[in-house]
Amino acid sequence: MASGLGVGLIPRLGLDPSAAETVLVPVGPPRPARYVGVATPRTRRSPLAGAVTDALRQAAAAVR
Secondary structure, three states, X not given: OOOOOOOOOOOHHHOOOOOOOOOOOOOOOOOOOOXXXXXXXXXXXXXXXHHHHHHHHHHHHHHO
C-alpha cells in the first residue's frame, strides 16, 4: 500500500499511524466483524492456554 498500489482492510492493532506514506481512513458502520478461534488439545490443556483463552474472551467482550 505504501507504494500506491493497493487498498487494505487492516485491524486497528496492525496500523502504524506514524507511516507518513499511507492514509488511514476509518470504516464507518456497519463495521466488519472478525471471528477468532482458539485451538487447544482436549487432553492436555495447560494453565497458560486457559489464561490466554480467558484474556481473549475478556478483550472480545470489551470491544463488542
